[in-house]
Amino acid sequence: MSITSWSFAGFVLLVLVLYYLLPAQAQIPLLLVGSYAFCLLLGVEFVIVLVLLTLAGFWIGRRLEHRDDSARPWLWTGIALNLLALAFFKYADFFVPRLTAFLTYIGLPASVGGLQILLPIGLSYYTLQSISYLVDVYQGKSVPTADLVGFALYMAYFPRLVAGPIERAGEFLGQLARPRIVDNGVVTRSLSLILIGLVRKLVVADVLASLIPAQAFRAPAQYSAPQLAGWLVALVFSIYNDFAGYTSLVRGVSGLFGIELSSNFNLPFFSRSFAELWTRWHITLSQWLRDYIYYPISRRMLRRDPSGEAAATLFLPPLATMLASGLWHGAYLGMLTWGAVNGVFMGVERAISLARPSLPLDRQPAWRQWAGRVLVFTLVTLSLVPFRTSPGTSLQFFRQLLTWKAAVVPDWRLLIPIGLGSFIDWSQFLGQDELAFLRWPRWAQAGLLALAVLCLFLVSWVDIGAPFIYQEF
Amino acid sequence: MSLSPSGTPAVGRGAARLRLRAPWPTVRALALLLLALLAGALEAGARLPQVREHLRAPSYDISSRQFEIQWDRLDRFAGEASGVRCVFLGSSEVYRGLDPELFQQVFQAETGRNLLCFNFGVQGLDPLNAAAVARILVDRYHPALILYGLDVPSFTASRAQGIRGDLEQHAWIQYELGKPSPSGWLIDHSYALRDYLVIRNWPRTNFWDQLTQDQVAEAGTNRFGFGPVDRTMTGLNEPPSPNEKEATFSGALSQFEVSPEQLDGFERLLTTDPATQILVVEMPLHPGFMQFFGNGWSDYDTGLRAAQQVAQRHQVILLPTTRLSLVPDSGWFSRNHLNRSGAALFTHWFATTLAQLVQQGKVALPPPGPGGTP
Secondary structure (H helix, E strand, O other): OOOOOHHHHHHHHHHHHHHHHOOHHHHHHHHHHHHHHHHHHHOHHHHHHHHHHHHHHHHHHHHOOOOOOOOHHHHHHHHHHHHHHHHHHHHHHHHHHHHHHHHHHOOOOOOOOOOOOOOOOOHHHHHHHHHHHHHHHHOOOOOOOOOHHHHHHHHHOHHHHOOOOOOOHHHHHHHHHOOEEEEHHHHHHHHHHHHHHHHHHHHHHHHHHHHOOHHHHOOHHHOOHHHHHHHHHHHHHHHHHHHHHHHHHHHHHHHHOOOOOOOOOOOHHHOOOHHHHOOOOOHHHHHHHHHHHHHHHHHHHHHHOOOOOOHHHHHHHHHHHHHHHHHHHOOOHHHHHHHHHHHHHHHHHHHHHHHOOOOOHHHOOHHHHHHHHHHHHHHHHHHHHHHHOOHHHHHHHHHHHOOOOOOOOOOHHHHHHHHHHHHHHHHHHHHOOOOHHHHOOHHHHHHHHHHHHHHHHHHOOOOOOOOOHHHHO | OOEOOOOOEOOOOOOEEEEOOOOOOHHHHHHHHHHHHHHHHHHHHHHOHHHHOOOOOOOOOOOOHHHHHHHHHHHHHHHHHOOOOEEEEEOHHHHHHOOHHHHHHHHHHHHOOOOOEEEEEOOOOOHHHHHHHHHHHHHHHOOOEEEEEEOHHHHEOOHHHOOOOOHHHOHHHHHHOOOOOHHHHHHHHOHHHHHHHHOOOOOOOOHHHHHHHHHHHHHOOOOOOOOOOOOOOOOOOOOOOOOHHHHHHHHHHOOOOEOHHHHHHHHHHHOOOOOOEEEEEEOOOOHHHHHHOOOHHHHHHHHHHHHHHHHHHOOOOEEOOHHHOOOOHHHEEEOOEEOHHHHHHHHHHHHHHHHHHHHOOOOOOOOOOOOOOO
């Protein structure tokens, strides 16, 4: 069941009606039942993994209450369990064939091929949630919850199950504990988020994805540099709008239940530096990586090098963090390359800022801020080539990009969805609010609403439906 | 309830409460009004004859563009002739092989009576899909006579040859067959939507190529639905080539079995409506085509016999042709399609044969009336 389908809309409506009809004590259990039902619709085996990891997380969390030496092994057990689940379900198909090849190479008998293991839906997201809960409890940032139903909902909450956002237990369970008032303002904001999400996904992301030929990133030598450049920009807009659309949609759905989910995007194409970019792109994952990988490594490095100027101190934390990000996205050499490249970007940026200290971003002249935006966008766009294809083909792609001899121009149709996506971003940027549209005059809001509905109606006749990119990770 | 520094509750739940007021939904009402105005303007524009003459054949959201082109031609034909008396129905073999104008001339010369048919031949229209089309044709235009061109290979249990997906799955076809749906209703009633559907696949990478192909198909179909081809194939008796088209035939026919579903479709077609007389003519195949069947003529005869039995059961005339060698090698542009000269020979034979059947009283010609002379 895709979350852009009518069946999902019907499912949400049914759960919503029951949610508000039932007494307060039954609302959270109902959401949990609804979440497991949603998961069941996606696959029975997915529920088993989810339940096991939920029970383990809850039980181990209780063991961490005293935060003494006896708790430490439990913390590592909990982390290991989640990482093992990730490794087994997500990475076995990558590592096992390579291990087999290696064993064969050194003369040991090995005959295990690819295991063809199905990745349980949402595993990459709820395992990170479980780890963050355990670490936060161990570090005293949170207390372990005694509410199994609440914790199970934290892990399985259906609007965010498929592809996040990656929530923190403290905030999520706190919301369940507080009264949740859903008034006209909340409903309007939630419906607006849903509409923006649908437009981003169906009108911008899916249309762009459909306009990029599959061969562009498989056999780039067939195409001219302007064509490849056009498709590369389209790819960036497609990935961004796909995931931003998904997040907006699920935040809107969750808002109707009175539960606010974290934002994952904050105008990433307006980032003036790489450090800023990762506070604006896939924010909840970036924050997770920052808190549980970047900071611990940085602290350790700074203990050895208090000045923080050694190359290892500058480069190792971002490199390790971005490699982990690449690995999380998928165990492919291309993803790891993407991670490494972005880690290097961050390291270089940090080294430059140490060598030539400059004003804070907000106080820099406008031209410099825009130059930063253009530079970050360009480099991030180029770094997406290995995100999409193998390192070998990426090299071919870059080589072809530098061969500006053919006069074939990019496909002008790309401008339609890119223009629409940019219009949404630009309006949000000018209004400094993702729902800046709600402050527009009523006639303008009505015009925009009519346009959005018309666009959705028109694309509904095109058979280009694609799954959300980030639900595959 | 204890809270952590970041707010994790140990135990405890709050309630969710709806507190909705009922304000005048100005924005939504305005948006609805705007949409209605826009839709109305587009619809009115799409219905203007001055606009229509510049537009392509409308689309019904059906995977076969040729079907849509034929339907547009049929609509225009029916408009000009105030109805449809007679339809040639079948696959591409009918589309390429039966010329309604020549048919009318020959038939008139033989009988002194006028019979102008519309050629509703569509590539890949197998008996199962043809039954659905016949139903819609009869309900909408009430033709007195359907001359169905039997394509024996389309009886194969392998569906490789048929129109991509069943025609009956499409919302508009379902709507026409009496299963209402919002999409079916919208397509049936909105000119503007049907015109948009022509370009609905604009975000596909192959859109321009497809548009060009559709343009060629549209230009190659005359106002009677006939699509003649002037090319001639050489080497008709040579072994099948590995090209895509011939490989498709080999794949579909090498283990030929008669599909019960196709046979059932054929039976439904023959019993579409008591008021519409149906006559079946076997569309000729070049003997070289038999190489595609695993067991050659034997497989072909199995299919033909199955069709003959059904036709006999319903007392429908089935005219065999393939063994008559009606068309010389110069009359084929592929092993199963006639070219213009082959189509002329076959059409002539068919018109003469039908004229004889009429004169013998075996076929009752529909009374003269609207639909005969556009």
